[in-house]
Amino acid sequence: xxxxxxxxSVLLVSALTxxxxxxxxxxxxxxxxxxxxxxxxxxxxxxxxDGKTMMTPSALGLKTDIGDYTKGLKLTDSQQSSVDKTYxxxxxxxxxxxxxxxxxxxxxxxxxxxxxxxTFVVSxxxxxxxxxxxxGKLKDTNSVVIQSEATGFNFPDQATSFICPQSKxxxxxxxxxxxxxxxxxxxxxxxxxxxxxxxYTFPCLFRIGEDGWVLVSETGVGSNxxxxxxxxxxxxxxxxxxxxxxxxMKGMGSNYAGINLPGSTPWRTITxxxxxxxxxxxxxxxxxxxxxxxxxxxxxPGRYTWGWLIWQDxxxxxxxxxxxxxxxxxxxxxxxLVDALWDTxxxxxxxxxxxQYAQSKGVRLLxxxxxxxxxxxxxxxxxxxxxxxxxxxxxxxxxxxxxxAGIKVDFFGSDKQEMMKLYEDILADGNRHGLQVIFxxxxxxxxxxxxxxxxxxxxxxxxxxxxxxxxHHAKQEGFELTMHPFSRNAVAAADWGGVMMNHHMSRDNxxxxxxxxxxxxxxxxxxxxxxxxxxxxxxxxxLEELPQFELDFLKEIPTTWEETQFIEGYPTNYVVxxxxxxxxxxxxxxxxxxxxxxxxLQLPMLAGKTVRYYTDKPLKKGELLPASELKTMKVGKNxxxxxxxxxxxxxxxxx
Numbered sequence: 295x296x297x298x299x300x301x302x303s304v305l306l307v308s309a310l311t312x313x314x315x316x317x318x319x320x321x322x323x324x325x326x327x328x329x330x331x332x333x334x335x336x337x338x339x340x341x342x343x344d345g346k347t348m349m350t351p352s353a354l355g356l357k358t359d360i361g362d363y364t365k366g367l368k369l370t371d372s373q374q375s376s377v378d379k380t381y382x383x384x385x386x387x388x389x390x391x392x393x394x395x396x397x398x399x400x401x402x403x404x405x406x407x408x409x410x411x412x413t414f415v416v417s418x419x420x421x422x423x424x425x426x427x428x429x430g431k432l433k434d435t436n437s438v439v440i441q442s443e444a445t446g447f448n449f450p451d452q453a454t455s456f457i458c459p460q461s462k463x464x465x466x467x468x469x470x471x472x473x474x475x476x477x478x479x480x481x482x483x484x485x486x487x488x489x490x491x492x493x494y495t496f497p498c499l500f501r502i503g504e505d506g507w508v509l510v511s512e513t514g515v516g517s518n519x520x521x522x523x524x525x526x527x528x529x530x531x532x533x534x535x536x537x538x539x540x541x542x543m544k545g546m547g548s549n550y551a552g553i554n555l556p557g558s559t560p561w562r563t564i565t566x567x568x569x570x571x572x573x574x575x576x577x578x579x580x581x582x583x584x585x586x587x588x589x590x591x592x593x594x595p596g597r598y599t600w601g602w603l604i605w606q607d608x609x610x611x612x613x614x615x616x617x618x619x620x621x622x623x624x625x626x627x628x629x630x631l632v633d634a635l636w637d638t639x640x641x642x643x644x645x646x647x648x649x650q651y652a653q654s655k656g657v658r659l660l661x662x663x664x665x666x667x668x669x670x671x672x673x674x675x676x677x678x679x680x681x682x683x684x685x686x687x688x689x690x691x692x693x694x695x696x697x698x699a700g701i702k703v704d705f706f707g708s709d710k711q712e713m714m715k716l717y718e719d720i721l722a723d724g725n726r727h728g729l730q731v732i733f734x735x736x737x738x739x740x741x742x743x744x745x746x747x748x749x750x751x752x753x754x755x756x757x758x759x760x761x762x763x764x765x766h767h768a769k770q771e772g773f774e775l776t777m778h779p780f781s782r783n784a785v786a787a788a789d790w791g792g793v794m795m796n797h798h799m800s801r802d803n804x805x806x807x808x809x810x811x812x813x814x815x816x817x818x819x820x821x822x823x824x825x826x827x828x829x830x831x832x833x834x835x836x837l838e839e840l841p842q843f844e845l846d847f848l849k850e851i852p853t854t855w856e857e858t859q860f861i862e863g864y865p866t867n868y869v870v871x872x873x874x875x876x877x878x879x880x881x882x883x884x885x886x887x888x889x890x891x892x893x894x895l896q897l898p899m900l901a902g903k904t905v906r907y908y909t910d911k912p913l914k915k916g917e918l919l920p921a922s923e924l925k926t927m928k929v930g931k932n933x934x935x936x937x938x939x940x941x942x943x944x945x946x947x948x949x
Contacts, residue, residue, distance in 0.1 A: 315369040319398035321418045326566055328414050328421060330354070330400050332369035337402055337412070338446075341421065343566045346505045347450055352532060354402075354412055355444035356425055356559075360432055363425075364444040366405030373399045377415060379581070384595065385743040385750065385787060385826040386580060387858040387873070393417060393581040407431065413558075415582060419572035421564040422513070422582045428556050440519075440551040445562060447510050447524065448532025452503030454481045456781060456865045458755075460492040460523050463542040463708070468671040470707045472542070473735045474754040477770075478777050480866040484527045493525040493536045496738050499573070499781045499865060506568040511785045513579040513741035514560040516586065517718040520551045521709030521737045522560075535562070538709040543669040547712035560740065563785075570780060574860035574871065579785045580744040587722060589747035593730050594699070595826040595853045596628030598660060603762060603792050603831045605801050607674075610635045612644050616651065621834055623655035626849050629699060629827065631660040634674035642692075649696045658699035660732070663689070665706050665716070672705040672735075680720055690727035700730030700750065700827070709737050721746040730827065732789050739786040751787035751825040758792035758831065762799045765807040772811060772886030772942045773866050775819055780865040783824055790823045792831030793848070795840060797918055803835055811942045812910045813844055813922045818944035820851045821882035822871055828853045843924040847908065847946070852880070861895055868939065870895060881947040885939040898933035900947065905929060908946040909938070 315332040330339045331351070341349035355364035377395040395417040403409050408430040414423045427438055457479070461472040474495050479486075481501065488494055497511035510533075515521055524533040538549045553559065561583070565576045599622040601609040609615075615632055622630045630652060636645060649659050664672055667681040679689040680703055693701070703720055706713055717733065724731045725748040733739070734753040742749045756774055760767035767774075775790075782788055793816050800806040809816075820828055830848055837845065852875040861881065863869035868891055870883035879899050885891050890912075907927040910920040920940055927947065929935045937945050 317369065317372045317398065317400055319374060319396050319414055319416050321416045322394050322396060323418045326416055326418060326421070328398070328416055330369075330398070330412070330414070332367055332402065335366045335405075336364065337367050337369070339414075341564065341566060343506060344568060348502050348506060348508055348566050349564070350448045350450055350532070352446035352448040353444040353534070356410070356427070356440055357442045357444070358427070359439040359441065360435060361404055361406050361408045363402065363404050363408070363410045367402045369400060370403045370409070371401035375399075383580065383744060384854055386577070387575070387824050387855055388577060389854070389856045391577045391581060393577070395420075417578070417581070419565055419567050420576055420578040420581070421566070422561040422578055424559045424561045426556060426558040427553070435555055437552060437554050438557070440553065440559070442537065443522070443535040445535040446532050447534075449484065449500055449508070450502055453484055454501050455484055456480055456499040456501070456777065457482070457494040457524075459489040460495050462490045462492055463539045464544060468673065468705070469544075470670045470672055470705045470735050472709070473707060474738055475756050477756065478774070478866065480777075485529065488526050491526070492539060493523050494533070495523050497781050497785045498524055498533070506566065507570055507573050509565040509573045509576070509781065509784060511563050511579065511740075512560050513563055513785075514583045514745070515714060515740040516745060517711070517715035518553060519560050519714065520549065520711045521714055521740070523709070542708035542710055543713065546669065547708075547710045549710055551711055570863065571860045574779055574784055575858055576784060579741045583741040583744050585747060586745050587725060587747070590725050591728050593748055594628060597625070597828050597830050597851060597853065598622065598629035598631050599625070599627060600631045600633065600792065600829050600831055602631075602633035603758060603794070604796055604799065604833060607635055610639045612640050612648060615640070615648055617834055619648070619652045619655055619657050621832065621837075622657045624837070625830070625832070627830065628658065629660050630657055631662065631702060631829070633662045633702075634664070634704070636661065637676035646696045649698055653697050658697060660700045660702055661693065661698055662702045662704065665703050669713070670705045670707050681716070683719065683723065686720065686723045690723055690729060693729060694727040698729070700732065702732040702734060704734040706733070706736045718746070721749055724748055732827070734789065738782070743787055750827045751789040753789050753791065754786075755782045755788060757790050758794060761794065761809070768799065768807055769810050772815070772884065775823065776863065776869045776884050776886035777866045779822055779863070779869050779871060787825040788823055789825055789829065790819065792829045793817060793820045793851075795832045795836045795844075795848075803839070808918055812920050812940060812944060813840070814908050814910050814946065815884055815942060815944035817844065817847055817908065818882035818884055818946050821873055821880045821946065822869060822884055824855070824858070826853050841922065844922060859899075861897070862893065872897065872899060874899070878949055881945075883937070883939050883945040885941060885943050888941045890941055891939045893937050893939065895935045895937060896933055897929055897935050897947070900929040900935070900949070901933040902931045903929050903949060905947050905949055907937075910940040910943040912940060
């Protein structure tokens, strides 16, 4: 990273008030602009893009145990610099990022003459900002407790939202919420109260009428802070940063945040665009953070089979897991996930045997663990394996010895700093033993793919298990999977947990409710939903039921990408993305509606090429799901490709 420092004076703008102080910073291309004002002792910022207002005055400030930084403020200094940074990754939507931005450090001094620096980093479509508290007069003070934030996100009147409500604590299955598993509302008015009175989980997507889009989230949160969310909307103020509910973790642990002095908060991020392209393609969660430790080894991306999704708890037995290992081996997959209850239904000695068997077939195991501790009542074991450093060392040393490749840890249910520290401890300890880590029943990952090199993905949304649990969510799968590329999966890897190929949600593939998406929809979802270790929830019966061209595609599914391009779409309606692995492009589309979509796609990367085209035939009378077909297509020399995506269907175009 390179920085060029220069100072500029604080402006006094009489048009606002006699003593309004204003400083500004713009993106390198000049389109994205942030104005920071200090007026009547309060600080705020506004955001414009291409001359249009995207965020109206939004508050800045903190309340702490050493001082109030929300009132009596003066803007006493500002420094601008430039950022130019290139880095590589293996676990996100792009393998390389070149981050170029302008940075503005604004010093605000409160009524007690205590300084706080607000840092804004502005690239062509992204803003990240954070607070740094200085010691000031308190030379002997080494830490601060942040009790609340005034930080706001206010929008023009024409804005609508695509946001997901935060759950009340200690509700849901075995008191394991909040787990970021509530339902989105599309194009909702801002002033509608949240479903549970707890505000909204990050990330939060807003449409600013015809002017564009704004995605709000945060990054760089590990053991250093609480995981925050947005409050309910308040007229004139918009949304503000909200801290965890004190009732989380059965009331244990503080809902405040503690940092060392001098010290910084995590980054709040804002992605802005006149279209959805910058939203889908943003890398800001990773651009402003750094790895916290070195990878012990090179962690292998890949695919895994997972018996539990359809076969459920009774499948966590030795014989069924052998079947899933054999299936992974036949499909060329790297992993098999052995889910909950393996400690009692298989036992540790036989898990060692199972791991040896898997490795003999070219497959390695991933093992499920309960996060445990006293913060939930989830009955599934193994318990007491992840909640303390002593227990983790015992379990992880054993897994390293027997060749286990990674863990899936479930049931967290809090964003308190104490819980954020547990996530970090599991990751750091896992790396020491060469274990990759997936989280479920959990919080949103906030820059973790870059911060923790053995981190894979998190659930943190209504994932595939809900398609199994209820017909309602089976019918909603199209709505939900066409939401996430614009929000949840735009800011972090998502463990959806299954390219589901059974037509019914049952082991016999005949009973219980059906799947409502087409086979090609499911196959395309493996490209649309990004994670470096992806679940393909096929079963032995699928080998006899599926057309050979579907099986061939399922065998080739890639999970790492050099770049991602948004082609077109609309949240909760449809989406078409292009991703490149090596020199090969995959274009995948999902239709989340009951109406077919005739599209003319702009695919310059495939211009003039003859490509494979996976699509659905129109649903015939009496058919449960439409038949799929594989054709060839010639993309025009101008890059145009005419396609039809059937209702709740999909397309895949690849060389």
